[in-house]
Every structure is written in structure tokens, then in C-alpha cells.
Amino acid sequence: MEVHIGANQGTHHKYTSLIASRKIRVLLVITGLATGGATNVVLDIGSHLNNHPDFDVQILSGPVPEGRNDVTYLAYEKGIPTQIVPTLINHINPIVNAKAIASIRRIIIRGNYDIVHTHSSVAGVVGRLAARSARTRLIIHHVHGWGLQEEMSAATRMLYLSLERLCARFTDRLITVSKPDIKKGQAHRIAGEDKFTLIYNGIELEKFRQPVNDEQMRSELGLDPGCKLVGMIGRLDKQKNPLDFIRAAAIVRKGYTNVQFLFVGDGSLRSECEQLINELGLKESFFLLGFRNDVDRILSILTVTAMSSLWEGLPIAFLESMSAGKPIVANNVDGASDVVINGTTGFLVTPNQPSEMAKHILFLLINEKQCNEMGHVAQQHSCYFSKQRMVEQIESLYKELYSAS
Secondary structure, three states, X not given: OOOOOXXXXXXXXXXXXXXXXXXXXXXXXXXXXXXXXXXXXXXXXXXXXXXXOOEEEEEEEXXXXXXOOEOHHHHHHOOOOEEEOOOOOOOOOHHHHHHHHHHHHHHHHHHOOOEEEEEOHHHHHHHXXXXXXXXXXXXXXXXXXXXXXXXXXXXXXXXXXXXXXXXXXOXXXXXXXXXXXXXXXXXXXXXXXXXXXXXXXXXXXXXXXXOOOHHHHHHHHOOOOOXXXXXXXXXXXXXXXXXXHHHHHHHHHHHOOOEEEEEEEOOOOHHHHHHHHHHOOOOOOEEEEEOOOOHHHHHHHOOEEEXXXXXXXXXXXXXXXXXXXXXXXXEOOOOHXXXXXXXXXXXXXXXXXXXXXXXXXXXXXXXXXXXXXXXXXXXXXXXXXXXXXXXXXXXXXXXXXXXXX
16 A cells, blocks of 8 residues: 655645745754664655755754764765754653653754654654644654554553544644555554655665675675575664574584675674674674674675564665565565565564574575575565655655645
8 A cells, every 4th residue: 555646736736835035944953863774764865855956954863862873974974954952862751752752843943944754763753742742844754663552551652542542633743654654654643644654765776786705705704605694684682683683593504504694784782793793602602793884895795684573664774685686585574575576576474482483584695596596586566665666755845735725
């Protein structure tokens, strides 16, 4: 179910007359520009609009949480006007959140913004409340996966849903990055179908299709020259669930020894991961590489990619892996099924079942022909997830809503 975006001819004329005198001013709000899918989307939108004759854009970000990789510098490198609001934190704290609302409201009024586009759960609530109180013309919220988690207490879940339902009332459009997120939003009575627009995340496809010197890359990372490689890209945190990937690796090693495992990323669970790697006897075959800015080069040398996440929106790492021509073995959560065609471009497995993940990784390692075929189809499928397509759809949505408002 995809909500198609586009304006008819009459709408186009109305839009043209509306912007004849000035540009549309857009404020992108996010709680911290840390490595991740939401940040990538914000930077891509910001970069596109910053070079567009019809728009002015600014990013409003909070401080990056401790333990996360801060990439705020990328916004400055791209020349996108960016402001940090210290009170725009990524968790609920009524006093601090109220201060953030007041600060953002002042910024919106002073900047005379036409569109406030929020990203992530807390920024979505704080930013939309600020935009509402500032009487902003258009309010858009980008759902990078709903913040509903199984271990939430009943009180926390009710608070979260109440805030989402409240904000949805005065939100002009909810952008989701996967079909399951639309269904979840409706099931939890956050909003009706007409308020949702599906826009898949996108990446710079060609970046992940460049040739890499395999021998040189392996030498740089300290890997064996002839073994197969299985890797995961993400954070070492609860959401990405790296411990299950490590458990799956130990099972795979029992059936196929000529393989090594990589995890690209860092986070709060690093010490637990190191301990489990040692306990399972994987010290010589499992490598925690930390944060890297050359994920494209690393993906190039992998045989298979894995993803053990417990929840996701639409993982950028999936798109990068497919563009690099690698089959994926991933937990079947949220937006995973929008990307991975089960049995064709990879395999979707039951969450919290590392033995099932191991079984399918092992299949791809043993059956080289099927592995290569799946990778080839995955690369073809990745063409649906280009960065250019994503930003153009968002631009079209802005224009459509602006014209109708």
C-alpha cells in the first residue's frame, strides 16, 4: 500500500504563484545527528533542499547521546545551516522537554518557517508541539519506526501512544518508511490511512558498487585471505541485538570453519559483546571493527550480511548491502519485509532465534551459486531505493501540501 505523491496541473499553477515571491522555508528537527538511518535521511533532505532554488532549509538538532557517533560535522561539510538546541534530548524529561518546546517555538517564529518536518519519536512530539504553538503552516512527521517496544511498561506505552495520537491531530502528514509502520499506526489508532504517505529510505547506489582490492582490504582489517566473510552493520545496542548475531556465528562455525565474522559499529553493549565472543571461543574469528566511514569498502568483501535487530524502520544497512550485491539474512521485523524478498534476495528469520539465522547463513556459505544469484537479484532490487528518488518524493510532498494549504 503506497500513497502516491504528485500534484495535478491546477495544483502546479497554484504552487508556482505561491512561491513566485519567496522560497519555502523548511525546518528539519531531530534529536541529535548520530550515525543512523534517520540522520542519513535528514542530511539527504537538507542537502537536496539547500541546493534547490525553491527552498530555504535549516537543521535543528539536539546533542548527540553519549556512546553514539556524532556526525553533526557532515551537516556543516554539506553547507546546511544547522543549529544545536541543548534541551532537545532524546528521552522524556518533562522539564527539559518543556524548555525545548519553548526554544524551538522561538526559532520557528524568528525564522518564519513554512514547514516543520520532525524526525524520531521525542523530536516528533517536542517539535510538533512547538510548531503548533507557533502556528506553523505545515507540520510533517517522519516515522523511522514507531517507538513501541515489547519491554515498555503499560504506563510508558500509554503515555507514548497518547502523545502520538495528540500530535497526529494537528500533523498534516505522517511519512513512514515501511508498510508495516502504516499498519501499526492505524492499529494503535494514531491516525487514519489518509494521513500516511509511504516514502522508502534511499541511498547513493553507485557508492556501494565500486570495485575494491579484496586482498588489500582484508590485510588492512587483519582478516584471513581465503575465508568467507559474514558481516553486520549497526550499533552495539539493544535494538540491533548484536549478541544474537554472535550466538549465530558460533553455531555457523560448528558447520563451516572457513569463515570469519565482522561487526561494523560501536555502542553501549561493546563489553558484553567482547565477553560473549571470548566465552564462545570466537576470539580469532569474530572482529568488532567499531565505527568506520568506509562501510562501502567493507561490504564489497563480504559474502553474506546479517541483521539481528529486534525492531527497525527501513534499515539503511539493508539498502547498502543490496546495492553491493550481497544476500541478507535478517530478523523478520517491521520494514525488513519491505526490503528483503524472502528466498530471493535473502532470508527472513524469526527474531531471538540465532539458530535459525545460523541455518540460513550456513546455507549461503555452502551453496555458493545460490548465494551469488541472490546477491545479483538483491543488487537489481536495490534500484528501487535510490537517494534521488527519496528526496524528490519528499520535495513533491512539500509542494503538494504547501499548494493545498
